[in-house]
Amino acid sequence: MRRYARTLVAVALATTVVTGTAGWASGNAQQALTGPPPGTSAWRADHVLGRTLPDPARATPAQVGRFFRGLSEQDRLTLAARHPLVVGNLDGAPVELRYRANALSLKGSHDPRYAHLAADGQRQILAFDPRGRGQVAEVFGDLNTARRVSVVVPGSDIDAGTFDRSNDVYGTPAGMAKSLYSRTGRGSAVVAWAGYTTPVGVGIDAATGSLAEAGADRLTRFTDGLAADGVPAPAVFCHSYGSVVCGLAAPRLRATDLVVLGSPGMRADNVRALHTGARVWAAKDPSDWIDRVPNVEFAGLGHGADPASPEFGARRVPADDAHGHTGYFAPGTESLAAFAAIADGAGAPGGRPRPAGE
Structure with missing residues (x-):
């Protein structure tokens, strides 16, 4: 009977989304940005160093890292100056060189x-x-120099223009990352990663996994790039639709911890189905509207089980004093204190997997 009821809810969700949003969701449909960085064609054709440069579309981050370690400092700077958009987005390239290349791209x-x-x-x-x-x-x-690293993965409506908007600060990747960094110990670093095409609004994109699938590939490559440059495996904090990205990336994602907050689901029935060696944590505050979204998956719509439910098996992050869907990183909240403890490697207070019925 329970399975039948869940199916009815799923059908209702599918019908509501398809018929209720068909008039506007198509206008908000997003095309996932995939493939190598802009400027790749010019990069491939450049023989300024007298050697073939690694193909951004085919070379792994580890191969990219080995290539740059074999260059002189002057050769690295030459490539960053000639191809800032490639070097700045090339996973596996040295961190400081990427900063320099992106500063040049932004200046231009x-x-x-x-x-x-x-x-x-x-x-x-x-x-x-x-x-x-x-x-x-x-x-x-x-x-x-960081001994502990965290990566923040945002949800819907985030792009370069809303990356650090002044309103709803703790719903932005920059705001979440800065807040977490302010609470972590010495020797930590936090990355605000808005590196995938997010859904816009609440429509078909937000209810399906196509953008998340593309995002999972990009997130996996990004963390592989950090590893190629000697950066420790991160704790990954995944907000809202970002938790769908993290769920799909989980089997391949190099991470110590996966922390989901305000999650509509991870496209997995439970922690075991994520096939990850990372510790899995979940937070959901009582006032978060995400709790009204049916945790089902039907005909490609919906994202499955609630990671904050006892049956899912994630470790609990206290979040009773967080407010709304974007309040988890607000200063003074239990959730931010718990996130900082996880980022520092200690784990959240009382963060044991919850048995059913707890």
């Missing part, structure tokens, strides 16, 4: 959407892709 950009990213010239921009709505990754702290 005349798009007002990105002016805030280049305003003071001091930001550590680890990725900047101006195509489409724009994708960005920013680092808080020193990745080269």
Whole structure:
């Protein structure tokens, strides 16, 4: 009977989404940005160093890392100056070189959407892709010396223009990352990663996994790139639709912890189905509207079981004093304190997997 009821709910969800949003969701449908970084064709054709450069579409981050380790400092700077959009987005390239390349790209950009990213010239921009709505990754702290690293993966409505908007600060990747970094111990670094095409609004894109699948590939490659540059495996914090990305990436994702907050589901029935060696944590506050979204998956719509339910088997993150869907990283909350403990490697207080019925 329970399975039959869940199926009815799923059908209702599917019908509501398809018929209720058909008039506007198609206008908001997003095309996932995939493939190598902009400028790849010119990079492939460049023999300024007298050797073939690694193909951004085929070379693994580990291969990219080995290539750059074999170059002189001057040769690295030459490539960053000639191909800033490639080097700045090339997973496996040295962190400091990527900062330099992205600073050059932002300085040369005349798009007002990105002016805030280049305003003071001091930001550590680890990725900047101006195509489409724009994708960005920013680092808080020193990745080269960090003993503990965290990556924040945002949900819907995030792009280069909303990456660090002034309203709803703790619903932005930059705001979440800065708040977490302010609470972590010495020797930590936090990356705000808006490196995939997110859904816009609540429509078909948000209810399906196609954008998340593309995002999972990009997130996996990004963390592989950190590893190629000697950065420790991160704790990955996944907000809202970002938790769908993390769920699909989980079997391949190099991470110590997966922390989901305000999650609509991870496209898995339970922790075991994620096939990850990372510790899995979940937070959901009582006022989060995500709790009204049916945790089902039917005909490709919906994202499955609630990671915050006892049956899912994730470790509990206290979040009773967080407010709404974007309040988990707000200063003074139990959830932020728990996130900082996880980021520092200690784990959240009382963070044991919850038995059913707890």
